[in-house]
Amino acid sequence: TNNPSENRQTLQQLLTHLLRALERRDPQQLFAWPVTDRIAPNYSRLISKPMDFETIRRSIQSDLYTSLNAFVADFKLMCENAMTYNQPETIYYKAAKRLLHAGLKLTGPEKLKTLLSALP
Numbered sequence: 001t002n003n004p005s006e007n008r009q010t011l012q013q014l015l016t017h018l019l020r021a022l023e024r025r026d027p028q029q030l031f032a033w034p035v036t037d038r039i040a041p042n043y044s045r046l047i048s049k050p051m052d053f054e055t056i057r058r059s060i061q062s063d064l065y066t067s068l069n070a071f072v073a074d075f076k077l078m079c080e081n082a083m084t085y086n087q088p089e090t091i092y093y094k095a096a097k098r099l100l101h102a103g104l105k106l107t108g109p110e111k112l113k114t115l116l117s118a119l120p
């Protein structure tokens with residue numbers, strides 16, 4: 001529809017659906033909350049824009065994302081942060097790489113066509 005509030009609701013429903021699908025790919029919840037300097041030394045010095053699933057959820061709820069691209073950008077940032085801070089042989093780097101690929105497939109044009117066709 002061209003009703004802004006309806007479109008915003010639909011976008012929020014789509015983003016919440018995608019967020020849940022992505023969170024399922026992180027069963028160890030390594031991306032569920034912000035990484036602290038306590039568990040990752042110097043993290044806040046090395047990573048200028050931290051991102052995690054809880055922050056993304058809050059952004060959806062406060063209508064911060066006005067497009068799918070903005071949501072995908074934060075998801076990619078979250079994965080890229082982990083591939084910047086952690087060495088390639090760590091579980092965090094490997095989990096981020098897998099999550100990033102799974103996420104880009106989920107939000108790719110092919111999959112989105114089916115998702116969008118299912119919307120009201």
Ligand SMILES: COc1ccc(OC)c(-c2cc(C(C)=O)n3cccnc23)c1
Nearest residue numbers: 029030031032033034035039040082092
């Ligand atoms: C081992 O248990 C946990 C629990 C929560 C975590 O982040 C929310 C992490 C974690 C998550 C990360 C990431 C995502 O870089 N990390 C990096 C170094 C050390 N720990 C982490 C690990």
